Amino acid sequence: MSVTAPPAPVRAAGVRVARDLDVRPILTRGEEPFATIMRATEDLEDDEALHLIAPFEPRPLYDAMRQRGYTAHTTGDGSVFHVWFYREIP
Numbered sequence: 001m002s003v004t005a006p007p008a009p010v011r012a013a014g015v016r017v018a019r020d021l022d023v024r025p026i027l028t029r030g031e032e033p034f035a036t037i038m039r040a041t042e043d044l045e046d047d048e049a050l051h052l053i054a055p056f057e058p059r060p061l062y063d064a065m066r067q068r069g070y071t072a073h074t075t076g077d078g079s080v081f082h083v084w085f086y087r088e089i090p
Helices: 025-028 034-042 061-069
Strands: 017-022 048-054 070-078 081-088
Touching: 017 034, 025 048, 034 048, 034 061, 061 070
Parallel strands: 017 048
Antiparallel strands: 048 081, 070 081
16 A cells, blocks of 8 residues: 555645555455455554545445544546545544
């Protein structure tokens, strides 16, 4: 998993880095990425985000992540969506 700088709105919430997770290869293999996504959040520090890259907007995931204390920032062009899940730092 690579590490990148998050976009400005996510940095404004106190996040310094994002760990990238591209689930497109997982989906191409016909597999469900949910468990991989959940495992990726287990090691995140409070000032880190998970940067999810997907071929569609993962709307059902928003509720699951919100229940774990994460906020989402999403951008997309219809064929690729970038979603940063992060905890807001007080």
